[in-house]
Amino acid sequence: MWRQPYRKKGLLIAILSACLPAAIIGVILYMLGTQQIEKEAQKTYRNQVAYATERINQNLVHLETIMAQWSFNLNLGSAYSELDIYKDYKSTRSIYQALTWIKASDPLIEEVHLYLDKQQVVIKESSGINPIKNEQELNTYRGLASYQRDVYWTKSDVLPLMNPDKSAPYALIVRLPGGLVETEAALIIEVSAKQLNKLIAELDVEGAGSTLLMQQDGDVISLGGHALSKPTDLDKALMKSITHHQNLEKTSSIESWNKDTYSVSYGGMNRVGNTWTFAVATPLSQMTKSVQTLSRFIILTGCFGIILALILSWYSFRHMYNPVRRLMQQLLPGRVSTSSDEFVTIADEWKNLSRESQILQERVDRQLPSLRESFLLQLMQGHLSFLSEAELAGRMEQFGWDVQEREFAVIAVKLHGLYRSEGKFSPGDEQLVTFAAVNITQELAEAMNLDANTINLQDLTLGLLVGRTERTSQLEEMRANLFHFAEALALTLNNLLHVEVTVCVGASTQELHKLSLYFENARNALNHRTLGDEQQVLDVNDIMPGGHDAIAYPFDVEAAILKALRSGQNLELDELLNGFLAQLKARTTKELDVRQGLLQLFGNMQNTIMLSGFSPLAFNDGIDIWRQMSELKEPEAILLWMKKHIVTPYVNRLHRTQDMQLRQLVENVLSTIHANYAKDISLEGCADLHGTYAKKLSIGFKQITGLTFIDYVTQYRLNKAKQLLLETDEKINDIAGSVGYQAPYFNRLFKKYEGITPGQYREQAEQDA
Known part of the structure; x- marks a missing residue:
């Protein structure tokens, strides 16, 4: 598939069309989206830091504010210098309560100390009164109480009673009572290291x-x-x-x-x-963790979109390429294109097919007149009685006749006095004279704007099939025109050929299968001409008049029986004979008329058998068949006797003879095929060459050889081609021409029947050798 540039380019265009927009959108979305999200994430982070910082500051400010308030609100009831903490129980308890409240006022407070300078003690909420032990500790506490600020922060490690494991490195100092006066006490606030670290960790x-x-x-x-x-x-x-x-x-x-x-x-x-x-x-x-997660999602979504686009583009390309692929398969069945461009191959194959079609059309156009004439001859002679009305109409339309709503009439023409034509013609010129009469008749019909087709019967007899659009009000006008044409034709042929001419205008009908019967009636009517009359025009309706005294005889059924008898159709004969007797009984009530009708049919059947080349006496060992017939009284018995002693023996003998004739016919056709296989050969052409019709030859060919005509010719040509491929070095195109094929069609046909191309067949044979 990928050796074809069109497919590569087509798939590439489909992929780019589907994937490129998605990829561009994905990249833009990723670049702009992730940048924006990253900015938002950083902004959010900064806001979180600012919020946490503000919260830490607010907690520390709250602690400082609360302690400043306590510096003014703490009331021990007397001056700190006069307080006797060991005796003044009430004041001491108030101090403990105050320290407890102070500690509970803020979660950052780990411990609260009260330093009393005069008493030289430190009171802790948790451990009570702690006397200062040495001068250094006293100086440290006095330094805290004498600082210039009322509220300030100092390091915790300078305070002797501080708990370094639980307290922060810095403690809050509040001078009591504060202000400009000299202080006598100080509050020392130990900040909880745990709470402070928790705030900072935020x-x-x-x-x-x-x-x-x-x-x-x-x-x-x-x-x-x-x-x-x-x-x-x-x-x-x-x-x-x-x-x-x-x-x-x-x-x-x-x-x-x-x-x-x-x-x-x-x-x-x-x-x-x-x-x-x-x-x-x-x-x-x-x-950027959230950004990375979202970026991965965007990337995965983009990849999924691209993969989906690839799949859809592949599917779309396959769907769009299917017509081209199917067309290539039809044009090159089993073969590989030699061109890298499918459309060049399609154009080349189209040119070849057009050329072949033109050649075949030219051949058809050349053979169409002869095929039309052959078909018309078979139709008028009754050889196509096996076809239905619809099939006959289809055949005629195929050959160019318009049969829709058409009325057809038949005309029979007979030439007499050939040997009295003033020495113009001699014995043996019957076919030449008939041919000349056919041409004259056709030219005259065209000159008179008559839609007519001539039939050459080769025996100084010719026929015409005249068609006209059916209009009930103009049927009489049509027959008048036919008689006018018949008179002009008789005059023209007599003047030009100097022979006696008899023209009989037959009946007209819309039913195609009745044309052969009407034409036969017109030919039979020619026997009623007046001797010595050089130009005669007869009307078949006048030759065979009807009336109250006419015999009710089913002539149409009789004609069908005689046709079936000539072709040996045993089953159809049985049905037709029964139908003949039924119609006789339906048309008359007299037994004598029925018996006479059966005898008339028997005589005509004997005549048909004799015309076929058989003797009726040979079927019954020479017995007197007329005497046996006269002894039978019942019509059914007569009909049964005719079937047993005439129809069945004759049909059996005819089939045996036909089989031999058919075998001989097929053998002759096979010889023709073997001698002319390199030329244009057809079933119709062989049928015409050997004096038969295509349907009979086709059935017989299949019966004798087991193959259809086309299959046999194809197999014979391919066998000859394989022989040439193996035994010669000729080019494949030359071999194709030598067996009657165009090169492209030969390659397709060879591949179809042999499974490989002619070139591969030759290569395989060389390798095996």
């Missing part, structure tokens, strides 16, 4: 990157999901990178660490008296 939604919260002095406050003591390589890289982004403006960038690419966002949070910086690094692959 910056990394998926948990695949790193988060960082750092003081402006570089101390790390939280690493989110990672412990401060065990930072990851990414955490260390992020700590190093944040030193270049100490400004408070939020920024973002794309950075690569260890061959991975991250989106890094920076920002600052203003704490009281300080600035905390946060940073978050998220892998781009994590950010």
Whole structure:
């Protein structure tokens, strides 16, 4: 299939037409869609980081605000310097309650301490009163209480009572009571490391990157999901990178660490008296995970669309190419095209077929007149009685006659006095004179605009079949024209050929199968001419008048019986004889008329048998058949006796004789085929050559040889061709011509019967040798 450029180009165009638009749309959708989705994903990610940052800041601001409020709301009932925490039970309990409320006021608070300077103690909500043990601790706490800000953040590791495992690196300090006065106490808020890390971890939604919260002095406050003591390589890289982004403006960038690419966002949070910086690094692959999934879906959808387009384009191409393929198979059955372009091959084969068709048409045109004449002769002589009315009409239309709504009339012409034609003709010129009369008759009919066809009976007798469109009101006009033509014909033939001419105008009919009977009646009517009259025109209706005294005799059935008898159709004869007797009985009530009718039929049957070349006496050992017939009284007995002693013996003898004649005929035709197989040879031509008709020859040929005429000729020619292929070096085209075929048709025919081409047959034979 792929050796043909048309198929390659056609399939390529179909694929491009189906796949290219889908591929372009898919690429554009992928490029624009994924870029847009990626932008949206990054925007969403930034929004998530901003939201998480704002939430962290709000939580820390809430803690600072709450503590500032507590610095003013905390009321111990007396000055801190005068408070005796061991004796003033009520005030001490109030302190415990206040510390409990403060701790419960915010989830970021891990522990709350109250430092009392005069008492030199630290009161914890969880462990109660803790005296300060040494001067260093006292100085540390006094430093916290004397700081210039009322609320501020400081490192947790400077506080002795802090829990490093649970507290964040920085604690919130609130001076009491605050303001410009000298403070005597301070609230110390331990921030929960767990809660703070949880807040910071919210910056990394998926948990695949790193988060960082750092003081402006570089101390790390939280690493989110990672412990401060065990930072990851990414955490260390992020700590190093944040030193270049100490400004408070939020920024973002794309950075690569260890061959991975991250989106890094920076920002600052203003704490009281300080600035905390946060940073978050998220892998781009994590950010574009949804984009990748959608991209894969787009790619898979595009691939599926392209595959579907390929399948549909293949199917469409096959569907579109089917007519070309079927046409190639019809033009080249079993052969491979020598051209790479199917349309060039189709054009070449079309030219060859057109040339062959033209040649065959020319042959048909040359043979059509003789075929029409042969068919008409067989029709008028009754040799086509086996055909139905529809088949006869079809045959006549095939030969160019118009039989639709047509009325046909027959005319018989007889020439007499040939030997008295003033020495113009001599014995043996009967066929020549008849041929001349036929030509004259045809020319006269054309001159008088008569639709007539002539029949040459070769024995100074000729006939005419005249057709005219049936119009009931013009039938009489048609017969008048026929008599006018008959008179002109008799005068013309007499003047030109100097012979006596008798013309009989027969009956007209629309039924084609009756034409042979009417023509036979017209010929029989010629015997009623007047002797010595040089120009006579007879009317068959006047020669055979009817009336009340006419015999009710079924002549049409008798004619059918005699035809069936001549052809030896035994079963049809039996039906026709029974029908003849039935019609006789139906037309008359007298037994004598029925007996006379059967005797008349018997005499005509004997005459037909004798004309066929047989003696009726030979069938009954010379007995007196007329005496036996006269002794039978019942019509049925007479009919039965005729079947037994005349019909059956004659038909059996005829069949035996016909078989021998048929075999001899077929053998003669076979000799003709063997001698002329290289020429144009046909069944009709052989039938005409051997004096028979095509139907009889076709049936006999099949019966004797077991093959039809065409099959036998084809097999004989192919056998001759195979012999030439094996024994000579002639070209295949020359061999085709020598056995009567055109080269393209010969190749197709050889492939059909032998299964291989002539060239392959020759090559195979050479290899076997």
